[in-house]
Amino acid sequence: MNEKVWALSVNGPVVFYDGDCGLCDRFIKFLIRVDRHTCLRYSTLQGTTAESVFGPEQGTSDIWSVRLLDKSGSYVRSSAALRALAHAGGIWKAAKLFLLVPPFIRDGVYRFIATHRYRWFGKTEACMVPTPSLRERFLP
Numbered sequence: 001m002n003e004k005v006w007a008l009s010v011n012g013p014v015v016f017y018d019g020d021c022g023l024c025d026r027f028i029k030f031l032i033r034v035d036r037h038t039c040l041r042y043s044t045l046q047g048t049t050a051e052s053v054f055g056p057e058q059g060t061s062d063i064w065s066v067r068l069l070d071k072s073g074s075y076v077r078s079s080a081a082l083r084a085l086a087h088a089g090g091i092w093k094a095a096k097l098f099l100l101v102p103p104f105i106r107d108g109v110y111r112f113i114a115t116h117r118y119r120w121f122g123k124t125e126a127c128m129v130p131t132p133s134l135r136e137r138f139l140p
Helices: 003-010 022-034 048-054 077-088 090-100 103-121
Strands: 014-017 041-044 067-070 073-076
Touching: 014 022, 014 048, 022 041, 022 077, 022 103, 041 048, 048 067, 067 077, 073 077, 077 090, 077 103
Parallel strands: 014 041
Antiparallel strands: 014 067, 067 073
């Protein structure tokens, strides 16, 4: 893990998500609601933080994946989503059990949903405006 990535993850896990995706928007709102320790931070894949960490996103937005960056590394697709839930704490720590399912199965389901997410959940009309207390948890 390079120095810049390590410095970003030291302050808590960061969930990177497609800011245009209705499903991703709902997932982030859910994480905010269940994050018992308020440890998770958020950044869109279209943002400057994501670009500085991962470089410009490759391909079209319909193939982008949720990403998680924490002290143990960088994760994509189902691993990122499950680890983000586990970081939220409480009952959601049990999400880590699903990491025992082979990645080709988990990511197969993830890809199927991701391929259809715009059709099923639409695109967000406007960005969520975080409350002042949430604003510090959103990175550019």
